[in-house]
Amino acid sequence: MQISIDFDKCCGAGQCVLAAPDVFDQRDEDGIVVLLDDNPPADQAENVAQAAAVCPAAVIQVKQ
Amino acid sequence: MTGAAVTGAPPSRIAVVGASAAGLCVVEALRRQGYGGPLTLIGEETHLPYDRPPLSKQVLSGAWDTGRLRLRGADDIEALGLRLRLGSPAIALDTQDREVALADGSLVGYDALVVATGTRARRLPGTDGVRGVHVLRTLEDAVALREDLAGKPHLVVVGGGFVGAEAAAVARGLGCEVTLVTDTAQPMGDALGDELGAMLRAVHAEHGVRIETGTLVDRVLTAGGRATGVRLADDRTIDAEAVLVGIGALPNTEWLTGSGVPVGNGVTCDVTLYAGSGVWAAGDVASWPHPLTGERIRVEHRTNAAEQGLAVARNVLAGPEQARPFETVPYVWSDQYDLRIQIWGRTRGADEVRIVEGSPAERKLIALYGKDGRVCAAVGVNMMRALRDYRSQVAEAAPFTARSAA
Ligand SMILES: Cc1cc2nc3c(=O)[nH]c(=O)nc-3n(C[C@H](O)[C@H](O)[C@H](O)COP(=O)(O)OP(=O)(O)OC[C@H]3O[C@@H](n4cnc5c(N)ncnc54)[C@H](O)[C@@H]3O)c2cc1C
Numbered sequence: 132m133q134i135s136i137d138f139d140k141c142c143g144a145g146q147c148v149l150a151a152p153d154v155f156d157q158r159d160e161d162g163i164v165v166l167l168d169d170n171p172p173a174d175q176a177e178n179v180a181q182a183a184a185v186c187p188a189a190v191i192q193v194k195q
Numbered sequence: 196m197t198g199a200a201v202t203g204a205p206p207s208r209i210a211v212v213g214a215s216a217a218g219l220c221v222v223e224a225l226r227r228q229g230y231g232g233p234l235t236l237i238g239e240e241t242h243l244p245y246d247r248p249p250l251s252k253q254v255l256s257g258a259w260d261t262g263r264l265r266l267r268g269a270d271d272i273e274a275l276g277l278r279l280r281l282g283s284p285a286i287a288l289d290t291q292d293r294e295v296a297l298a299d300g301s302l303v304g305y306d307a308l309v310v311a312t313g314t315r316a317r318r319l320p321g322t323d324g325v326r327g328v329h330v331l332r333t334l335e336d337a338v339a340l341r342e343d344l345a346g347k348p349h350l351v352v353v354g355g356g357f358v359g360a361e362a363a364a365v366a367r368g369l370g371c372e373v374t375l376v377t378d379t380a381q382p383m384g385d386a387l388g389d390e391l392g393a394m395l396r397a398v399h400a401e402h403g404v405r406i407e408t409g410t411l412v413d414r415v416l417t418a419g420g421r422a423t424g425v426r427l428a429d430d431r432t433i434d435a436e437a438v439l440v441g442i443g444a445l446p447n448t449e450w451l452t453g454s455g456v457p458v459g460n461g462v463t464c465d466v467t468l469y470a471g472s473g474v475w476a477a478g479d480v481a482s483w484p485h486p487l488t489g490e491r492i493r494v495e496h497r498t499n500a501a502e503q504g505l506a507v508a509r510n511v512l513a514g515p516e517q518a519r520p521f522e523t524v525p526y527v528w529s530d531q532y533d534l535r536i537q538i539w540g541r542t543r544g545a546d547e548v549r550i551v552e553g554s555p556a557e558r559k560l561i562a563l564y565g566k567d568g569r570v571c572a573a574v575g576v577n578m579m580r581a582l583r584d585y586r587s588q589v590a591e592a593a594p595f596t597a598r599s600a601a
């Protein structure tokens with residue numbers, strides 16, 4: 132799985148971190164998403180799909 | 196017995212009405228969860244699903260062109276294999292024969308139906324067709340307001356909610372003269388309470404917004420079909436070339452009249468977002484009882500639309516018998532000038548507020564809101580990452596103690 136992010140559109144909601152804490156974090160200063168792992172193991176697929184679905188700015192793209 | 200009535204058997208035809216944040220989330224989640232049957236997405240707007248929060252922010256300011264609002268690319272939508280019916284609203288529902296009637300005269304049959312028709316902006320009576328009077332709900336609304344603001348008019352914003360306060364900030368940035376009129380004691384006062392409301396008011400005043408609080412706008416004044424100002428309830432008038440009406444939103448449920456689907460303040464669902472007879476609802480239009488308090492709530496937040504979309508997709512496939520209650524900690528944000536305000540939970544009805552980090556003077560803080568001795572909300576201003584640590588206190592309704600620090 133390959134994750135890409137449109138960082139410019141991220142609004143720092145942190146929903147992605149709640150859904151997949153092993154894959155996403157947020158910067159301290161402005162809350163913008165930090166991608167901890169752009170090619171996470173298959174057991175993260177469900178969490179990552181959830182993160183992409185709830186991200187209110189629709190900035191998380193997942194390619195299998 | 197029909198297929199849909201057999202416990203555990205997924206419905207064989209699904210229709211989703213409303214092609215925005217919630218509707219899109221439903222159809223995507225259905226496909227992700229393996230539903231391969233006929234799936235119709237019906238939308239009044241002609242656009243592919245797009246995002247609304249940037250309308251009062253990046254789109255109004257001109258930082259983004261409207262193409263950036265697209266929630267998914269055309270090929271992603273294509274890959275979902277939908278029967279897309281954009282530009283033709285649903286006008287009636289027959290829950291007996293399980294058919295939706297569209298404005299173009301066609302009928303769409305279903306076994307399970309999801310209502311995701313959202314809300315529309317409330318208007319002031321007598322302003323239809325008056326030039327210079329705006330609401331802000333759709334892409335077209337944002338473009339029209341942006342065009343008007345380019346002429347640097349004096350803008351009166353009616354209403355001190357999120358949308359009005361954000362638009363006032365953007366309009367100042369564009370060099371417009373701005374007056375904000377709200378019937379509350381502070382802009383966003385009913386969402387944030389006195390102390391944070393006062394801080395926000397000060398921020399708007401520093402940026403040159405004139406603020407009239409505690410007063411209603413009686414009507415928009417016009418000459419030759421164009422707005423010339425507003426008259427306040429106390430008889431004063433304010434001259435203006437443009438008026439933005441931001442006085443809340445109304446659920447789009449009229450098309451359900453006579454269908455038997457229970458409608459009050461939105462579609463009246465149970466804890467699983469089910470409204471009976473094969474009908475579910477998600478997003479701004481859905482009202483449901485809070486699983487803890489039983490209080491009926493309807494939430495107009497972007498992430499709620501996505502979360503309910505996911506929950507409804509799962510429940511539609513499981514069927515009403517196996518459906519799970521929808522649980523959430525509501526989340527909303529607002530951008531004004533260089534402030535980002537974030538709210539977890541529900542501040543309304545709070546009887547205690549305590550600032551636990553930062554201060555209004557720093558324009559950087561976290562405040563906890565308490566109700567009946569329990570934490571009901573956490574509000575952050577420019578403390579994006581730190582605020583997340585307080586979410587669990589809201590989720591658990593933790594005791595509101597003297598030092599409810601994370
Ligand atoms: C200017 C603005 C700024 C906002 N900013 C924020 C923010 O900063 N943070 C935040 O959390 N939230 C914000 N929101 C709220 C957020 O946009 C909504 O919660 C979200 O759009 C709800 O999604 P929805 O799909 O439930 O409804 P909607 O987005 O309202 O979509 C409903 C769709 O259904 C269509 N429809 C209606 N009737 C019919 C019919 N009869 N047949 C077919 N289709 C129909 C409508 O045309 C519309 O496309 C903002 C909203 C606005 C307007």
Ligand code: SF4
Binds near residue numbers: 145148155187189191
């Ligand atoms: S959920 Fe989306 S918008 Fe929020 S921090 Fe994560 S990537 Fe950014």
